[in-house]
Amino acid sequence: MNQAKFKPVEEQIAYLKKGVSEIVPEAELRAKLEKSLKTGKPLRVKLGVDPTAPDIHLGHTVVIRKLKHFQEMGHTAVFLIGDFTAMVGDPTGQSETRPPLSREQVNANAQTYLEQVFKILDREKTEIRYNSEWLEKLSSYDIVRLCAKYRVARMLEREDFRKRISEQQPISVHEFLYPLLVAYDSVVLEADVELGATEQKFNLLIGREIQREYNQELQIAVMMPILVGLDGQRKMSKSLGNYVGITEAPVEMFGKMMSIPDELMWSYYELVTDRTPGSIAELKKEVNSGQLHPMDAKMRLAEEVVSGFHGGEAGRKAAENFQRVFRDRQAPEEAPVQKIATGPAKKLTSLLLELKLAPSKSEAERLIKQKGVEINGATVEDPRMEMDLNKPGEFLIRAGKKKFVRLIVE
Numbered sequence: 588m589n590q591a592k593f594k595p596v597e598e599q600i601a602y603l604k605k606g607v608s609e610i611v612p613e614a615e616l617r618a619k620l621e622k623s624l625k626t627g628k629p630l631r632v633k634l635g636v637d638p639t640a641p642d643i644h645l646g647h648t649v650v651i652r653k654l655k656h657f658q659e660m661g662h663t664a665v666f667l668i669g670d671f672t673a674m675v676g677d678p679t680g681q682s683e684t685r686p687p688l689s690r691e692q693v694n695a696n697a698q699t700y701l702e703q704v705f706k707i708l709d710r711e712k713t714e715i716r717y718n719s720e721w722l723e724k725l726s727s728y729d730i731v732r733l734c735a736k737y738r739v740a741r742m743l744e745r746e747d748f749r750k751r752i753s754e755q756q757p758i759s760v761h762e763f764l765y766p767l768l769v770a771y772d773s774v775v776l777e778a779d780v781e782l783g784a785t786e787q788k789f790n791l792l793i794g795r796e797i798q799r800e801y802n803q804e805l806q807i808a809v810m811m812p813i814l815v816g817l818d819g820q821r822k823m824s825k826s827l828g829n830y831v832g833i834t835e836a837p838v839e840m841f842g843k844m845m846s847i848p849d850e851l852m853w854s855y856y857e858l859v860t861d862r863t864p865g866s867i868a869e870l871k872k873e874v875n876s877g878q879l880h881p882m883d884a885k886m887r888l889a890e891e892v893v894s895g896f897h898g899g900e901a902g903r904k905a906a907e908n909f910q911r912v913f914r915d916r917q918a919p920e921e922a923p924v925q926k927i928a929t930g931p932a933k934k935l936t937s938l939l940l941e942l943k944l945a946p947s948k949s950e951a952e953r954l955i956k957q958k959g960v961e962i963n964g965a966t967v968e969d970p971r972m973e974m975d976l977n978k979p980g981e982f983l984i985r986a987g988k989k990k991f992v993r994l995i996v997e
Contacts, residue, residue, distance in 0.1 A: 592661040593627075596620045599660045605864050606857035607653070608785050608812040611792065616807045619779055623662070632657040633665045633778035633806070635718070635769055637673035638696035639688060643703050644830040645892070646814040646823030649858045650782050651707050653811055656861070657780065658712055665714045665776055666704060668697045671722040672769055677790075678747055678762040703833055706896050721775045722768055733767055736800040737793065742766070745789050766790045770797035778806045785810045814858055819848040837897045841905035844889035849881045852888055860891050886910075912989070922983065922991040929996055932973040935960070942994065944986035954986055961985040 593599070599620055610616055623630050634654045643651075658664040673693045688696075701715070725733070742763050743749065751758055766789065773781055773794040783791050791808035798805050813822045816829030823830045831843045847855065856867045870887075873879035886906055894902030925942055936951040939960070945951035954960050955970040962974075962982055974982075982994045 593620075593624045593629075594660060596624055601864060603653075603656055603660065603809075605656070606649070606811065606854075607809060609788070609808075609810045611788075611795075611808040611810075615805070616780070616809070619807065629662040630657070630779040631663050631665055631777055632780040632782065633667055633773060633776050634782045635667040635669050635672075635772055636700065637669035637677055638693055638700045639673055639677075640825075641696045641699045642832060642834060643700065644823060644825060644832050645859055646816070646830065648707060648833060649814050650784055650811045651704060652859065652861070653782050653809065655707050655709075657782075658709055659861075662780075663714060664708060664712065665716060665778070666708065667772060667776065668700070668715065668717045669769070669772075670694065670697055670717045671719040672765060672772075675761055675765050675768065677765055678745075678758075706833065716776065718768070718772050718775075722771070725771075730764075733771055733797075734764070736797060737767060739763075766793045767797065770794040773806050774798055774801045774803060777803065779804070780807045780809055782809050782811065784813055786813065812854075812858070815851060815854065817843060817846050819851050831892075833896045837893045837901040837905040838908050840893050840896070841889045841902075841909055844892055845882075845885055845909060847885070849885065852881070852885050855892075856888055860888065860895075862891075912991075922993045924993045924995060926995045926997055927976065929978060930976050932975050932977070935967065935972045935974055936970060938974055939984075939986055942984065942992050944984065944990050944992060951986075959987050 596617060600617060603616075604610070619630055622628075632654060634650060636651075654664045654666065670690075670693050673696075674687045674690065676687050697717075705713075743752070745766075748758055748762075750756075769790050770793045772778075774797060778794070778798075781791050781794055788808065788810055791806075791810065795805045795808065815821070816823035816827060817831070818827070818829045821827055821829060825832075831840055833840075835843075844855075853867065853871060856862055856870070857864075862870075870879070870884055874881055874884050886909065889909070890902040890906045892902075893905050897905075935955065936945075936948045939945040939951035939954070940948055945954060951960075952970040955967050955972075958966050958968060960967045962984055976996050978996070980996045982996075984992050984994055
C-alpha cells in the first residue's frame with residue numbers, strides 16, 4: 588500500500604479549494620481524501636467536456652486546471668470527451684433548443700481540444716475516455732430504465748427549463764435526456780469527484796442521484812466560478828471579444844492579460860495559475876503595502892500564463908517586449924513590415940492613413956499635434972510634414988502608444 592504519494596489531507600484541501608466556488612458536500616470530500624490517504628487508493632476525478640467548438644480560451648481552462656490540481660495531489664484525472672452528448676446538446680444556459688452537431692464536427696473538435704488540454708494536464712497520467720464507448724451501446728430498454736430513475740418535476744426545477752416554460756419557448760424531450768446521460772457517465776466511470784462550472788451544478792447533482800440509484804458511493808460536486816473577461820464585467824467569451832485564446836501568439840496573449848482591470852488580477856491568479864493560496868496572499872500584501880507596483884504584479888501574472896502555454900522562454904520574451912514597447916516606449920522587435928516603391932514625397936498624414944496607423948487624415952493630424960508620432964525615434968511636430976520617398980530607405984514609424992510599422996522604401 589503506497590501512502591507516501593498523498594500529502595496530508597489539510598494540505599490537499601487547502602490547495603484543492605483554491606478558487607473553488609462550491610463543494611457539495613465538503614465534509615464528504617474530506618472523508619474521501621482521508622480514506623484515500625489510508626488505503627493508498629487515488630480518487631477518480633471526472634471532468635466531462637463536450638467538444639462543441641474547436642478552440643478553448645482561458646475561461647475554459649479554469650475547470651481543467653482544477654483537474655490538474657487533483658492530479659498533482661496524486662489522484663486519477665479522468666478527462667471525458669462527451670462525443671455522444673455533444674450530439675445531443677447541453678441545454679444549460681440555452682434559451683432555445685440547440686442544433687445537434689454532426690459526428691464529423693465532434694471528432695474534429697475533440698482532436699484539437701485534446702492537443703490544447705495537454706498544455707495543462709499531464710498526458711501520461713490522464714485517463715482519456717469518450718462517452719460514446721458506453722452510451723452508444725445502451726438499448727432502448729436501458730434508456731427507458733435510466734429515465735425511470737428521475738422525476739419530471741425535479742427536471743422542471745432546472746432554472747433554464749423553468750424560464751423557457753414561462754416564456755413559452757419549446758423544450759425537446761431529448762434535452763431532458765442530457766443530464767441523465769452525463770449522470771450515467773459518472774456511474775460507468777465510478778467517479779468520486781466531478782468538476783464543473785457553477786452553471787453545471789444541476790447536472791453534477793443529478794450525477795449523485797443516479798449513482799445512488801445504481802447503489803454507488805456518491806460523487807462530490809466541485810464547482811468553479813465563471814472567469815470574468817478582459818472587460819472586467821461579463822463572462823469571458825469569444826462572441827463578446829473579451830477573451831484570451833490559449834493558442835494565440837505569446838505577445839498577443841501578454842498584451843491582453845495586461846489589459847485586465849487591476850482588481851480582477853487576483854481572481855485570475857486564483858483561477859488560471861497554479862500558485863498556492865499563501866503565495867497569492869503574499870503577493871497581494873506586497874501590492875497593498877506599496878512594496879510592489881500593481882503593474883509589476885500583473886506582468887508576473889501575464890508571464891506565468893504565457894509561460895504555461897508557450898514555455899518559459901516565450902513568457903520571458905513577451906514580458907521584455909511589453910516592457911520595451913509600453914513602459915520604455917521603444918519599438919517592438921517584431922514590428923509589422925510594409926514595403927512601398929520609391930516615388931515623390933508624400934504628406935505624413937496621408938501616409939499614416941495608408942499604413943493604417945490612423946483611421947483618418949484628421950486623426951493623423953491630431954496625433955502629430957499631440958506629439959504622438961515618431962519616425963526612427965524622433966518626435967514629429969509639424970502636421971504638414973512630407974516624407975521623402977524618392978530613394979530606398981527604412982523608417983520605424985510609431986503612431987500613438989501601441990502602433991508601429993517598419994516602412995521599407997525600395
